[in-house]
Amino acid sequence: xxxxxxxxxxxxxxxxxxxxxxxxxxxxxxxxxxxxxxxxxxxxxxxxxxxxxxxxxxxxxxxxxxxxxxxxxxxxxxxxxxxxxxxxxxxxxxxxxxxxxxxxxxxxxxx
Amino acid sequence: xxxxxxxxxxxxxxxxxxxxxxxxxxxxxxxxxxxxxxxxxxxxxxxxxxxxxxxxxxxxxxxxxxxxxxxxxxxxxxxxxxxxxxxxxxxxxxxxxxxxxxxxxxxxxx
Numbered sequence: 101x102x103x104x105x106x107x108x109x110x111x112x113x114x115x116x117x118x119x120x121x122x123x124x125x126x127x128x129x130x131x132x133x134x135x136x137x138x139x140x141x142x143x144x145x146x147x148x149x150x151x152x153x154x155x156x157x158x159x160x161x162x163x164x165x166x167x168x169x170x171x172x173x174x175x176x177x178x179x180x181x182x183x184x185x186x187x188x189x190x191x192x193x194x195x196x197x198x199x200x201x202x203x204x205x206x207x208x209x210x211x
Numbered sequence: 212x213x214x215x216x217x218x219x220x221x222x223x224x225x226x227x228x229x230x231x232x233x234x235x236x237x238x239x240x241x242x243x244x245x246x247x248x249x250x251x252x253x254x255x256x257x258x259x260x261x262x263x264x265x266x267x268x269x270x271x272x273x274x275x276x277x278x279x280x281x282x283x284x285x286x287x288x289x290x291x292x293x294x295x296x297x298x299x300x301x302x303x304x305x306x307x308x309x310x311x312x313x314x315x316x317x318x319x320x321x
Binding site for chain 1: 253259269308310317
């Protein structure tokens with residue numbers, strides 16, 4: 101089993117739609133969780149950290165479910181500019197300096 | 212804002228050449244990382260450093276070495292470039308548990 105797994109997609113949605121991505125992780129000792137966004141041929145950029153209580157930033161909501169070992173990202177009212185690859189990231193066990201990266205979920209928002 | 216710069220955006224080298232990729236940060240962060248990213252394989256950690264002159268192997272260190280002589284600079288070295296090292300190379304710094312990346316170097320080895 102991969103340490104961090106994501107559905108690669110692609111997810112094709114119309115503008116204004118709500119879309120959700122899930123990501124599962126294998127190490128129950130992981131403590132830090134993130135969503136990154138990566139545009140085509142660019143570097144990954146931090147979208148948001150994921151906290152135990154869940155957190156929201158505008159149209160984006162992240163949730164953590166420790167019992168089932170997954171994190172989720174919900175995007176409401178999708179914009180064309182949301183088209184990107186979304187990377188799920190989890191810290192490695194016993195060493196907070198290393199992060200474990202998912203392969204990403206591709207999102208295309210269509211007019 | 213954190214700023215991470217990489218010496219080249221695009222680089223073309225020949226098999227057997229020695230290649231230096233430079234990464235510079237402006238925020239005095241201790242932890243720096245080198246990744247490569249390939250389609251279908253995601254980001255893979257090559258080496259990281261948590262202080263000057265300190266280095267640790269990542270998941271795929273073979274064929275690479277690193278140098279950290281000053282805190283702000285972390286260099287990745289391909290001793291003898293091979294075609295299978297054609298990739299996007301990304302440098303990152305870490306602030307607490309969050310990583311911030313440079314723009315990447317797209318290296319092609321012919």
